[in-house]
Amino acid sequence: MTTQVIMLNGGSSSGKSGIVRCLQAVLPDPWLALGVDTLVEAMPASMRTSDAGIEFAADGGVNVGPRFRSLQVAWQAGVAAMVRAGARVIIDDVFLGGAGSQRDWQRALAGLDVLWVGVRCDAKVAEGREVARGDRVRGMAVSQADLVHQLVAYDLEVDTTHTEALACAQIIAAQLD
Amino acid sequence: MTTQVIMLNGGSSSGKSGIVRCLQAVLPDPWLALGVDTLVEAMPASMRTSDAGIEFAADGGVNVGPRFRSLQVAWQAGVAAMVRAGARVIIDDVFLGGAGSQRDWQRALAGLDVLWVGVRCDAKVAEGREVARGDRVRGMAVSQADLVHQLVAYDLEVDTTHTEALACAQIIAAQLD
Amino acid sequence: MTTQVIMLNGGSSSGKSGIVRCLQAVLPDPWLALGVDTLVEAMPASMRTSDAGIEFAADGGVNVGPRFRSLQVAWQAGVAAMVRAGARVIIDDVFLGGAGSQRDWQRALAGLDVLWVGVRCDAKVAEGREVARGDRVRGMAVSQADLVHQLVAYDLEVDTTHTEALACAQIIAAQLD
Amino acid sequence: MTTQVIMLNGGSSSGKSGIVRCLQAVLPDPWLALGVDTLVEAMPASMRTSDAGIEFAADGGVNVGPRFRSLQVAWQAGVAAMVRAGARVIIDDVFLGGAGSQRDWQRALAGLDVLWVGVRCDAKVAEGREVARGDRVRGMAVSQADLVHQLVAYDLEVDTTHTEALACAQIIAAQLD
Numbered sequence: 146m147t148t149q150v151i152m153l154n155g156g157s158s159s160g161k162s163g164i165v166r167c168l169q170a171v172l173p174d175p176w177l178a179l180g181v182d183t184l185v186e187a188m189p190a191s192m193r194t195s196d197a198g199i200e201f202a203a204d205g206g207v208n209v210g211p212r213f214r215s216l217q218v219a220w221q222a223g224v225a226a227m228v229r230a231g232a233r234v235i236i237d238d239v240f241l242g243g244a245g246s247q248r249d250w251q252r253a254l255a256g257l258d259v260l261w262v263g264v265r266c267d268a269k270v271a272e273g274r275e276v277a278r279g280d281r282v283r284g285m286a287v288s289q290a291d292l293v294h295q296l297v298a299y300d301l302e303v304d305t306t307h308t309e310a311l312a313c314a315q316i317i318a319a320q321l322d
Numbered sequence: 323m324t325t326q327v328i329m330l331n332g333g334s335s336s337g338k339s340g341i342v343r344c345l346q347a348v349l350p351d352p353w354l355a356l357g358v359d360t361l362v363e364a365m366p367a368s369m370r371t372s373d374a375g376i377e378f379a380a381d382g383g384v385n386v387g388p389r390f391r392s393l394q395v396a397w398q399a400g401v402a403a404m405v406r407a408g409a410r411v412i413i414d415d416v417f418l419g420g421a422g423s424q425r426d427w428q429r430a431l432a433g434l435d436v437l438w439v440g441v442r443c444d445a446k447v448a449e450g451r452e453v454a455r456g457d458r459v460r461g462m463a464v465s466q467a468d469l470v471h472q473l474v475a476y477d478l479e480v481d482t483t484h485t486e487a488l489a490c491a492q493i494i495a496a497q498l499d
Numbered sequence: 500m501t502t503q504v505i506m507l508n509g510g511s512s513s514g515k516s517g518i519v520r521c522l523q524a525v526l527p528d529p530w531l532a533l534g535v536d537t538l539v540e541a542m543p544a545s546m547r548t549s550d551a552g553i554e555f556a557a558d559g560g561v562n563v564g565p566r567f568r569s570l571q572v573a574w575q576a577g578v579a580a581m582v583r584a585g586a587r588v589i590i591d592d593v594f595l596g597g598a599g600s601q602r603d604w605q606r607a608l609a610g611l612d613v614l615w616v617g618v619r620c621d622a623k624v625a626e627g628r629e630v631a632r633g634d635r636v637r638g639m640a641v642s643q644a645d646l647v648h649q650l651v652a653y654d655l656e657v658d659t660t661h662t663e664a665l666a667c668a669q670i671i672a673a674q675l676d
Numbered sequence: 677m678t679t680q681v682i683m684l685n686g687g688s689s690s691g692k693s694g695i696v697r698c699l700q701a702v703l704p705d706p707w708l709a710l711g712v713d714t715l716v717e718a719m720p721a722s723m724r725t726s727d728a729g730i731e732f733a734a735d736g737g738v739n740v741g742p743r744f745r746s747l748q749v750a751w752q753a754g755v756a757a758m759v760r761a762g763a764r765v766i767i768d769d770v771f772l773g774g775a776g777s778q779r780d781w782q783r784a785l786a787g788l789d790v791l792w793v794g795v796r797c798d799a800k801v802a803e804g805r806e807v808a809r810g811d812r813v814r815g816m817a818v819s820q821a822d823l824v825h826q827l828v829a830y831d832l833e834v835d836t837t838h839t840e841a842l843a844c845a846q847i848i849a850a851q852l853d
Contacts, residue, residue, distance in 0.1 A: 584753035
């Protein structure tokens with residue numbers, strides 16, 4: 146069976162986006178890259194600051210409201226349908242709900258061949274990269290570093306603390322069926 | 323029946339994105355905004371310059387290859403599935419194939435309640451706005467201004483030549499079931 | 500004498516940036532474009548949210564602190580020096596202090612040939628364009644629309660309410676010595 | 677004497693921007709960050725693709741024409757004037773002319789206290805990071821990695837190959853007078 150979905154899960158500033166772009170560059174087929182950032186950008190601006198939507202608190206915490214959840218469920222069903230229609234898709238997400246977030250995706254992607262990848266990064270190093278990026282709320286990297294991996298099961302884990310994005314992408318690419 | 327999809331079609335620099343953001347602001351429910359730009363950004367960087375992908379020629383022409391087409395079909399199926407799963411979606415697209423492009427979307431969105439909106443702008447004015455944006459290949463606005471509307475059927479047309487984006491959005495919002 | 504500086508002053512979402520890009524496109528010589536946004540981006544991220552720096556309040560108000568002011572004075576001296584060294588420069592600014600802001604620039608640009616241009620836009624229209632841009636704090640357009648022009652003296656005024664950016668640029672270009 | 681300018685020189689994708697943002701975060705005073713990217717963005721769009729301006733060749737080569745050079749000289753004089761007027765400035769540049777580029781800056785910054793910092797990165801690693809960024813012309817990282825350091829004299833060198841941006845910034849900050 147052929148891998149249809151590569152799911153990357155990791156905290157903010159753990160290096161997911163760089164790995165995604167490297168995967169798109171090294172994989173011979175064209176893969177679509179869709180992440181939680183794509184979903185957030187597709188939402189109304191007002192959803193990014195309201196209780197019903199998604200809220201990025203000053204301390205780096207992220208709170209998701211009922212309207213966000215309901216659009217997210219539809220989004221996940223749609224991404225799964227793209228795969229069933231023949232697209233190969235790399236998803237990068239932040240499992241704020243840990244194992245619960247994984248279950249949501251498992252339900253949406255039922256019957257598809259998914260490679261589950263954990264993207265780790267030492268919290269201190271991720272915090273420094275957050276400073277270097279300059280456009281992120283301080284504190285997200287640290288608060289998410291462990292949280293998003295709780296009770297999540299992976300086929301493969303990579304760690305960007307001492308490994309470059311391209312090397313991580315090559316490790317992942319080597320695991321594809 | 324309730325409108326589930328608002329489909330905006332218009333040439334480059336005709337003002338679609340501004341209308342989309344105004345629609346998201348004035349409509350009481352949260353609508354997702356997904357456009358052809360979302361799809362292009364999801365593709366590998368190499369697809370944006372290759373014959374098999376999408377090519378933005380120096381004269382403003384846009385050529386779409388077989389691999390782009392095949393990902394686009396899957397993308398359209400996925401967007402339709404998001405709507406079937408409960409999301410209300412605003413799509414902005416550039417029907418480079420005119421009526422043929424509309425048929426593709428009609429097939430994907432079969433059974434859904436779609437409001438088809440043509441976004442017009444005088445070619446000369448759109449060309450000036452292309453200069454004012456500064457980040458677009460010159461010539462796209464003029465070459466697409468009429469082309470994208472050929473034989474396309476609309477429920478409603480707006481013209482941004484003399485009407486602001488917010489006013490266009492209010493006209494469209496008033497037509498929703 | 501030859502015009503060395505084009506100074507555009509107008510409120511947020513009045514259309515200054517579009518005019519700047521059109522001026523750069525229509526003027527035969529290469530002009531540098533430097534605005535208050537360039538200065539704000541050059542500052543530390545922490546200055547964008549602190550009392551000592553610049554603060555964008557939730558209601559659209561903008562407050563500038565002592566450290567911002569002191570960097571701004573140095574910035575203005577530097578921009579003037581670029582002009583004295585031979586560069587032609589288009590500056591776009593938001594005179595939050597009205598005539599006082601103009602005096603600061605007059606001091607820095609003493610002896611240089613400056614074309615002072617007011618960029619007007621009806622407050623209601625600017626407010627709608629703020630919504631269409633989607634990335635601005637709501638309320639800035641309205642709160643600045645009149646404020647920034649108080650007691651400021653211009654060589655020329657343009658109004659983007661019913662005039663496109665390119666046409667405004669052509670009006671300005673025709674006034675250059 | 678107090679350090680007034682931190683000059684970072686390194687090839688594309690060597691990690692200069694991240695170090696700049698970390699320096700702004702760790703230094704107690706507010707420093708302005710101005711780089712060659714600021715200058716390129718200030719130029720007319722047409723200068724970015726013309727023989728007289730700056731040209732980014734498909735193989736990653738960068739060619740600078742006479743009009744670019746002349747604006748650059750004025751820019752350097754202006755940045756120096758900002759420092760003389762009291763601003764502390766971090767400059768990041770790409771010395772395509774090696775020692776000649778350094779002489780140009782030395783002339784502009786005469787009499788000021790400058791900390792010259794070389795930012796090194798293994799060419800292979802920089803090439804991988806170029807892929808991970810996704811928005812750069814491929815080949816720039818490799819072609820500039822050694823070129824920009826030829827015969828340049830530094831007070832300090834940092835190497836981002838195995839050292840994080842924040843750690844590099846802390847090394848630099850410790851050297852300030």
